[in-house]
Amino acid sequence: MVSRRAFLRGGSLAGLASLVPAASAAVRPRATWASLPFEAVCDTRHQDGDAFLAAVAPRAYRSHGVGVDPGAVIGVMADATAARRVVLGLTTPSTLMIARQIAAPHGYGLAFQGEHDYLDSDRLRHHLRGDAAWLDDLASLLENSADAWPQALGRSLAGLPADRECTTTRAVTCAARHPERISGQRVSWMLAPLRA
Amino acid sequence: MRRTLGLILLAASMGVAASETAPDGIDARPRSGEKTYGLFCEGCHKPGTEGPGTRVLAARLGWDKAPLKGRQDLDPTYVKHVVRHGLIEMAPLRPTDITDEELDALITYLRQP
Amino acid sequence: MPQALPNWLTPQQFQQAVDEMRAVVGKQWVVAEDGPALRSYRDAFSPEEDDVFLPSAVVAPDGVEQIQKILKIANDYRVPLWTISSGKNFAYGGPAPRKAGHVVLDLKRMNRIIEVNEEFGYALVEPGVTYFQLYEYIQKKGYKLWIDCAAPGWGSVLGNTLEHGVGYTPYGDHFMMHCGMEVVLADGTVLRTGQGSLPGTQCWQLFQYGFGPVLDGIFTQSNFGIVTKMGMWLMPEPPGYMPFMITYEREEDLHAITEAVRPLKVNMLIPNGAFTVGLLWEASIKTTRAQYGDPKKRLPESAMKKIMADHKLGMWNFYAALYGPKPMMDNTFKVVREALGSIPGAKFYFDEDRKGDPSWDYRVKLMRGIPNMTEFNMTNWVGGSGAHVDFSPISPTRGDDAVKQYELIKTRAHEYNFDYIGEFAVGWRDMHHVFSLTFDRSDTDQRRRARELFSALIDDAAKAGYGEYRTHLAFMDKIAGTYNWNDGALWKLHHKLKDALDPNGILAPGKMGIWPKHMREEEA
Numbered sequence: 001m002v003s004r005r006a007f008l009r010g011g012s013l014a015g016l017a018s019l020v021p022a023a024s025a026a027v028r029p030r031a032t033w034a035s036l037p038f039e040a041v042c043d044t045r046h047q048d049g050d051a052f053l054a055a056v057a058p059r060a061y062r063s064h065g066v067g068v069d070p071g072a073v074i075g076v077m078a079d080a081t082a083a084r085r086v087v088l089g090l091t092t093p094s095t096l097m098i099a100r101q102i103a104a105p106h107g108y109g110l111a112f113q114g115e116h117d118y119l120d121s122d123r124l125r126h127h128l129r130g131d132a133a134w135l136d137d138l139a140s141l142l143e144n145s146a147d148a149w150p151q152a153l154g155r156s157l158a159g160l161p162a163d164r165e166c167t168t169t170r171a172v173t174c175a176a177r178h179p180e181r182i183s184g185q186r187v188s189w190m191l192a193p194l195r196a
Numbered sequence: 197m198r199r200t201l202g203l204i205l206l207a208a209s210m211g212v213a214a215s216e217t218a219p220d221g222i223d224a225r226p227r228s229g230e231k232t233y234g235l236f237c238e239g240c241h242k243p244g245t246e247g248p249g250t251r252v253l254a255a256r257l258g259w260d261k262a263p264l265k266g267r268q269d270l271d272p273t274y275v276k277h278v279v280r281h282g283l284i285e286m287a288p289l290r291p292t293d294i295t296d297e298e299l300d301a302l303i304t305y306l307r308q309p
Numbered sequence: 310m311p312q313a314l315p316n317w318l319t320p321q322q323f324q325q326a327v328d329e330m331r332a333v334v335g336k337q338w339v340v341a342e343d344g345p346a347l348r349s350y351r352d353a354f355s356p357e358e359d360d361v362f363l364p365s366a367v368v369a370p371d372g373v374e375q376i377q378k379i380l381k382i383a384n385d386y387r388v389p390l391w392t393i394s395s396g397k398n399f400a401y402g403g404p405a406p407r408k409a410g411h412v413v414l415d416l417k418r419m420n421r422i423i424e425v426n427e428e429f430g431y432a433l434v435e436p437g438v439t440y441f442q443l444y445e446y447i448q449k450k451g452y453k454l455w456i457d458c459a460a461p462g463w464g465s466v467l468g469n470t471l472e473h474g475v476g477y478t479p480y481g482d483h484f485m486m487h488c489g490m491e492v493v494l495a496d497g498t499v500l501r502t503g504q505g506s507l508p509g510t511q512c513w514q515l516f517q518y519g520f521g522p523v524l525d526g527i528f529t530q531s532n533f534g535i536v537t538k539m540g541m542w543l544m545p546e547p548p549g550y551m552p553f554m555i556t557y558e559r560e561e562d563l564h565a566i567t568e569a570v571r572p573l574k575v576n577m578l579i580p581n582g583a584f585t586v587g588l589l590w591e592a593s594i595k596t597t598r599a600q601y602g603d604p605k606k607r608l609p610e611s612a613m614k615k616i617m618a619d620h621k622l623g624m625w626n627f628y629a630a631l632y633g634p635k636p637m638m639d640n641t642f643k644v645v646r647e648a649l650g651s652i653p654g655a656k657f658y659f660d661e662d663r664k665g666d667p668s669w670d671y672r673v674k675l676m677r678g679i680p681n682m683t684e685f686n687m688t689n690w691v692g693g694s695g696a697h698v699d700f701s702p703i704s705p706t707r708g709d710d711a712v713k714q715y716e717l718i719k720t721r722a723h724e725y726n727f728d729y730i731g732e733f734a735v736g737w738r739d740m741h742h743v744f745s746l747t748f749d750r751s752d753t754d755q756r757r758r759a760r761e762l763f764s765a766l767i768d769d770a771a772k773a774g775y776g777e778y779r780t781h782l783a784f785m786d787k788i789a790g791t792y793n794w795n796d797g798a799l800w801k802l803h804h805k806l807k808d809a810l811d812p813n814g815i816l817a818p819g820k821m822g823i824w825p826k827h828m829r830e831e832e833a
Contacts, residue, residue, distance in 0.1 A: 067753070069284060069693070069694035070281075071283045071694060071751075072693070072694070074256070074284075078256050094277065098274070100271075100274075101271055101274040104269065104271065220450075221421055221423060221425070223420045223438075225418075235463070239463065239680075239682030239683075240685060244667075246667040247682065248683065248685040248686040251686055277345075280345040280346070280349050281348070281349070282351075284693075284695070285353075285685065285694070285695050288350075288353065290350060290367075290396065291369075292396075292415045292418055293396075293417060
């Protein structure tokens with residue numbers, strides 16, 4: 001069994017495509033979610049959302065683009081919670097707030113949350129909350145991913161266990177040259193049925 | 197006797213006037229949660245099939261859980277968010293419609309059955 | 310994104326002006342930074358992106374004195390102020406200004422009901438008074454008076470009237486029923502129109518004309534002054550009220566309905582704002598397009614029959630009411646029934662037949678002045694983030710014209726893959742034909758098609774000799790351009806008045822295509 005650390009660091013840091021584990025590396029599937037597909041929600045008005053979506057879509061049960069109206073996430077969460085599916089997202093904070101409200105009565109909680117802020121000096125800050133078992137590795141990965149952070153994040157989230165609420169926080173900054181100005185913060189998240 | 201009666205009547209009428217907290221026709225602010233609900237929420241969120249908000253929520257929650265008043269599952273931060281940002285067809289309510297203070301009172305009022 | 314500012318103001322000037330306004334109204338009542346408070350002034354139904362009509366700041370005064378002080382600052386810096394009353398004019402722009410970066414002057418805090426007079430039947434109100442508020446006040450006082458409200462009850466009594474809005478009772482022509490205004494001009498002068506200029510008058514809300522030119526009209530749908538008080542006549546509660554509905558089975562019945570209703574309206578036998586409502590307007594109150602077809606496409610004709618059967622509706626559904634003592638209503642109804650019932654397939658319905666049906670119940674309320682919000686159900690029709698802009702040409706109350714307009718709009722709407730959702734508000738001699746162009750705001754393609762359709766309709770209507778009575782921010786210039794008889798004489802006069810009354814151009818630039826001098830020169 002490959003440790004999660006090795007899984008996350010699989011391959012060279014420059015070649016992020018190699019995050020997909022080599023055939024010989026046996027990776028323990030996500031604990032109780034191995035047979036449960038996840039849904040993905042992305043704000044596709046910006047490149048970050050597109051990149052995240054491209055990274056998770058091949059492994060997602062369904063993917064959804066959310067545009068100008070965060071209310072679009074309501075239908076997604078209603079369906080997902082009815083089927084007890086995990087939902088991954090890279091969206092505005094508004095969309096996450098709505099998603100959380102819809103999911104909370106169904107026992108859903110946040111297994112992961114990230115805030116991603118482009119700072120003035122072409123630096124990017126990731127503020128992450130997750131489980132101590134893998135958060136350091138994820139933080140490290142993003143610190144070294146520069147502009148490719150949405151792909152790296154998406155691929156990682158798709159393979160992470162989501163069986164407990166966020167307990168640990170990490171913050172990292174890195175250089176990132178962002179091609180277009182985005183107004184407002186982006187948040188990444190994983191909502192999962194954590195309570196009966 | 198008449199004088200006493202007169203004084204009693206005078207006192208009674210003053211008592212009536214004094215029980216109004218604001219002069220006639222002035223919509224005193226900050227409004228109570230109940231007043232705010234009546235002016236801004238009830239039209240769309242009342243029980244029954246007329247309210248557009250209730251109708252949309254009923255599709256997801258069922259008609260009996262859809263009316264806004266009495267819901268216990270609404271996070272106050274979420275309610276504030278929806279009021280200020282709007283949601284789907286619901287337009288935002290501005291600070292001149294509902295101040296932050298009035299919004300807090302509204303949220304308390306909404307929790308009551 | 311950095312806020313847009315009027316391009317003749319530097320950020321420092323803007324900041325100084327805002328600081329001075331803060332000193333007038335208090336910090337709490339000025340918003341000048343991007344955030345939820347500022348963005349709550351977005352047009353929730355905009356056919357454009359939100360930022361196209363987003364203000365740079367908002368200032369909310371509590372009365373005439375504060376308005377005068379703000380105007381002084383605005384004149385000093387040339388800050389453009391877009392005035393709103395309750396800011397609920399959705400489908401026409403809501404609280405948003407005509408140009409991004411302009412400042413909204415929000416009068417919602419001015420919400421005193423100054424007087425309600427039961428003896429003569431009138432109210433004197435400030436801009437922030439809504440239909441809900443006035444109705445509740447009258448109920449609380451036990452006055453035997455009715456209000457006449459627009460469909461959404463949270464709208465402003467004064468604001469809707471300034472927009473030439475219409476209602477559903479015999480007092481449905483709101484501007485016709487207003488009486489007396491108080492106005493603050495751009496230079497801070499306060500004046501009162503009509504009898505209001507006679508100190509000590511008892512007749513400010515009793516007689517509309519005063520002495521000399523009647524200027525009230527120039528303060529409606531315009532940017533010549535800020536209306537801070539308005540009188541409104543209120544109908545005394547009648548001894549009887551008889552709402553009724555007639556369904557008609559065929560599309561072509563529109564001609565006969567219109568011909569039959571004209572003499573009934575010109576002769577005032579039907580006294581109220583009657584409505585000939587299209588099938589899909591009715592349906593959209595109670596159901597959604599997804600129930601009958603692909604929600605992303607306009608509904609096929611084949612679905613219409615099913616909707617009619619499911620909801621007991623006609624292709625056209627006529628609503629009106631009679632008022633007064635029962636013997637009078639019964640007598641008048643004989644004439645009404647003969648005229649409107651002569652069309653084959655006509656079916657009459659009364660309260661006992663349809664009570665409990667939301668699309669009946671809300672019209673029964675509106676036709677007797679009980680405010681509600683039921684009509685907002687219409688935005689659910691298309692799903693997604695439902696919104697609408699209203700295309701509203703005026704039509705003679707004549708069958709040929711009604712059909713011509715209906716065909717014109719329906720054909721174009723179908724070309725752009727939108728449903729015809731429309732109704733005719735039948736007035737005394739005209740009809741306000743409202744086409745509710747309903748679209749999913751979150752769909753960029755639908756938004757674009759909605760704008761293109763609307764623009765095409767303006768051209769089509771003008772070619773056929775029809776003009777709109779009111780419109781959304783996005784189309785004000787275009788429609789103003791269609792009212793161009795005699796080389797645009799009317800709008801030239803509007804601009805002369807504008808330059809005289811507001812030389813610095815601080816009041817609502819662009820309202821109805823009226824621009825201040827310095828912005829006209831820019832465009833030229």
